[in-house]
Amino acid sequence: MKFGMFTATAAALAVTASAWAGTIHGKVSGAKGESVVYLQTNPAKSFPAPAQHAQMDQKNLMFVPHILVIQQGTTVVFRNSDAVLHNVYWPSINGNKKLGHNMGTWPQGGERSFTFRNPGVVPLYCYVHPDMSGYIIVSPTPYYAETDQAGNYTIKNVPNGTYTLIAWHEGKRPHSQSITVSGDATANVTVGK
Numbered sequence: 740m741k742f743g744m745f746t747a748t749a750a751a752l753a754v755t756a757s758a759w760a761g762t763i764h765g766k767v768s769g770a771k772g773e774s775v776v777y778l779q780t781n782p783a784k785s786f787p788a789p790a791q792h793a794q795m796d797q798k799n800l801m802f803v804p805h806i807l808v809i810q811q812g813t814t815v816v817f818r819n820s821d822a823v824l825h826n827v828y829w830p831s832i833n834g835n836k837k838l839g840h841n842m843g844t845w846p847q848g849g850e851r852s853f854t855f856r857n858p859g860v861v862p863l864y865c866y867v868h869p870d871m872s873g874y875i876i877v878s879p880t881p882y883y884a885e886t887d888q889a890g891n892y893t894i895k896n897v898p899n900g901t902y903t904l905i906a907w908h909e910g911k912r913p914h915s916q917s918i919t920v921s922g923d924a925t926a927n928v929t930v931g932k
């Protein structure tokens with residue numbers, strides 16, 4: 740009898756947990772390789788900034804990783820692991836040139852940090868090596884994902900509600916659409932040329 744009641748309670752809790760949030764699955768088409776998918780709240784709601792820092796390395800004359808996705812408010816530690824001077828700058832954030840910034844130029848082993856308080860796409864460059872490029876994608880919410888090479892993604896534990904879903908891929912026009920989450924949802928999207 741007691742065992743039976745316990746089972747019923749556990750089942751009720753499971754239903755409650757799935758009723759307020761869901762998982763978004765989908766696929767990004769129109770581009771080869773990794774894309775980034777993230778959600779925006781409307782109106783914008785602020786989320787606590789993650790305490791953990793992220794790292795963007797400069798190694799073998801490349802930004803590593805090539806694409807870094809962070810939540811808004813995260814501090815990124817830029818590191819130079821090469822035996823040459825590197826610079827880090829971005830001309831804009833999400834196309835806004837007023838948010839452009841030059842971190843400066845420094846030698847091997849050095850680190851400089853920046854806290855990204857504005858959401859969107861941050862294209863990274865190095866004045867010393869014009870061929871170097873990388874990206875930081877700053878998601879305004881904790882709800883983001885990087886796709887696998889085939890474009891598949893999963894965003895878990897998204898509270899029910901209506902969001903703007905943005906899909907970004909290097910060199911492509913980003914896709915954005917409204918999505919309503921009420922339990923699990925599917926969103927297959929295509930990024931443009």
Ligand SMILES: [Cu+2]
Pocket residue numbers: 797800824825826865866867868871
């Ligand atoms: Cu460089």
